[in-house]
Amino acid sequence: MVETFRAIGYSLETAVADIIDNSISADAKNIWIDRFWRGGQSVITIKDDGHGMTSSETIQAMRPGSQNPNEERSEKDLGRFGLGLKTASFSQCRKVTVFSKRKDNNPAYWTWDLDYVAQNDTWDLLKWMPDDFSSALDDVESGTIVIWNDMDRVVRSTISENDLNAHEKFSRSMDRVKNHIAMTFHRFIEAKSVKLYWCGHEIEPWNPFCPTESKIQVMPEDHLNGGVTVRGYILPHKKNFSSEKAYLAAEGMNGWNAHQGFYIYRGKRLLLAGNWLGMFKQEDPYKLVRVQVDIPNTQDSEWKIDIKKSQAYPPSGCRDVLESYARKARRTGVEVYKHRGRILKQRAGTSFQPLWEDKRKDGKWSFVVNRNNELILRVREMAHENPDKAIETLLRIIEEAIPTKAVYANQVEMESTQKDAFEGFDMDALKSLAETLYETKINAGLSPEQARNEIKNIEPFNNFEELIDSL
Ligand SMILES: Nc1ncnc2c1ncn2[C@@H]1O[C@H](COP(=O)(O)OP(=O)(O)O)[C@@H](O)[C@H]1O
Numbered sequence: 001m002v003e004t005f006r007a008i009g010y011s012l013e014t015a016v017a018d019i020i021d022n023s024i025s026a027d028a029k030n031i032w033i034d035r036f037w038r039g040g041q042s043v044i045t046i047k048d049d050g051h052g053m054t055s056s057e058t059i060q061a062m063r064p065g066s067q068n069p070n071e072e073r074s075e076k077d078l079g080r081f082g083l084g085l086k087t088a089s090f091s092q093c094r095k096v097t098v099f100s101k102r103k104d105n106n107p108a109y110w111t112w113d114l115d116y117v118a119q120n121d122t123w124d125l126l127k128w129m130p131d132d133f134s135s136a137l138d139d140v141e142s143g144t145i146v147i148w149n150d151m152d153r154v155v156r157s158t159i160s161e162n163d164l165n166a167h168e169k170f171s172r173s174m175d176r177v178k179n180h181i182a183m184t185f186h187r188f189i190e191a192k193s194v195k196l197y198w199c200g201h202e203i204e205p206w207n208p209f210c211p212t213e214s215k216i217q218v219m220p221e222d223h224l225n226g227g228v229t230v231r232g233y234i235l236p237h238k239k240n241f242s243s244e245k246a247y248l249a250a251e252g253m254n255g256w257n258a259h260q261g262f263y264i265y266r267g268k269r270l271l272l273a274g275n276w277l278g279m280f281k282q283e284d285p286y287k288l289v290r291v292q293v294d295i296p297n298t299q300d301s302e303w304k305i306d307i308k309k310s311q312a313y314p315p316s317g318c319r320d321v322l323e324s325y326a327r328k329a330r331r332t333g334v335e336v337y338k339h340r341g342r343i344l345k346q347r348a349g350t351s352f353q354p355l356w357e358d359k360r361k362d363g364k365w366s367f368v369v370n371r372n373n374e375l376i377l378r379v380r381e382m383a384h385e386n387p388d389k390a391i392e393t394l395l396r397i398i399e400e401a402i403p404t405k406a407v408y409a410n411q412v413e414m415e416s417t418q419k420d421a422f423e424g425f426d427m428d429a430l431k432s433l434a435e436t437l438y439e440t441k442i443n444a445g446l447s448p449e450q451a452r453n454e455i456k457n458i459e460p461f462n463n464f465e466e467l468i469d470s471l
Pocket residue numbers: 022023026048050051052053060061062066067078079080081082083084085086143144
């Protein structure tokens with residue numbers, strides 16, 4: 001049973017978040033997360049100033065399945081299965097101590113030691129706690145501290161405190177934990193309903209929707225069955241962020257691509273941070289699209305919230321609505337992505353003149369240079385006076401403005417209907433160019449065979465072997 005608990009599949013960060021959920025449900029105003037590097041004996045603690053527990057409540061809390069999952073919970077309660085404290089802790093460590101104090105009660109502590117349980121083959125809690133934490137609750141009227149010892153899933157027990165590599169690795173995983181907390185609980189931090197401290201420093205919230213960015217596009221909110229609400233956000237193009245720093249911060253701990261998609265919140269607590277729920281793939285052109293979905297905890301069983309609180313599956317009715325909402329958001333998102341941050345709104349009285357146009361013909365798409373762009377017209381005029389300079393200018397302009405993002409976005413969306421190169425091209429023109437080239441080469445003393453070979457090596461003639469062979 002214990003080994004099963006250990007295998008539920010928490011990551012370190014989702015495990016810590018699950019412990020923090022309990023603190024928030026216990027009305028904590030402050031939550032302190034600390035880590036102590038001691039090699040194989042490293043420790044993580046999560047302490048709160050919530051209402052705490054009496055000794056018998058602590059025992060009940062440490063009982064696997066302490067509450068029936070079908071019981072109704074208060075709207076603010078972030079728990080569900082009566083398992084989190086145990087499963088989250090066991091997923092990371094072999095020894096977990098809960099030390100708690102209710103107002104006007106004596107503090108009490110209890111420890112699960114999995115080695116003891118295994119050796120004695122009995123589910124006995126130990127009346128034990130690590131000495132150095134015995135005064136941990138002195139500065140709060142009521143509260144709880146959860147202490148993870150023997151963290152065999154985080155650091156091997158034999159690691160020495162002086163092992164720099166192991167220390168470095170530990171610090172990196174701790175950074176992830178911190179970032180995950182900043183993201184998972186950002187709405188609590190922003191609402192100032194709770195303060196979270198990471199090794200004594202207050203954690204700043206990470207809001208995926210960048211509410212302080214002025215160029216963000218917000219879609220109208222939609223309401224689904226069961227009190228679920230949806231709202232789409234299209235983040236600004238890189239160039240339209242207020243600063244480079246703000247753009248980098250918006251990316252998120254797992255990178256731009258992984259942070260697109262639905263953000264599912266249950267009771268304001270983030271469960272999923274960017275996921276298309278199997279409806280679409282996460283691809284670069286949609287990286288600016290983030291859709292907030294709020295579900296109340298009364299929807300837990302419909303949405304199949306898992307024990308780790310890191311999965312959710314919308315019921316079929318909601319699914320279709322979400323999918324069509326997301327489609328709209330993605331369409332807007334892809335436009336922002338393609339246009340290098342150009343403002344799509346037309347300026348009064350004039351219309352935008354792109355250099356490249358997304359052309360649709362006979363069900364195929366391709367990109368063509370817009371001959372009517374006034375800059376191109378001007379280059380044409382220039383060609384009368386100075387053809388060399390005009391050609392060079394034209395080439396430069398075209399090179400600089402290649403719509404790479406738009407081409408990529410189209411390829412992702414409509415791979416099969418891209419027009420092939422030279423499809424519908426004037427073959428006579430191409431042939432006469434090839435002939436001129438051929439003649440020049442023959443006149444320069446090459447054999448017909450050599451001339452043809454050289455021409456076949458010149459793009460785009462490499463695609464037209466037959467035409468060259470006929471020369
Ligand atoms: N930090 C805490 N402060 C007060 N009570 C707690 C705390 N952590 C756990 N508890 C109590 O222990 C119970 C079991 O917690 P847990 O195993 O996480 O399951 P769940 O959160 O689903 O109820 C909680 O319902 C709560 O009553």
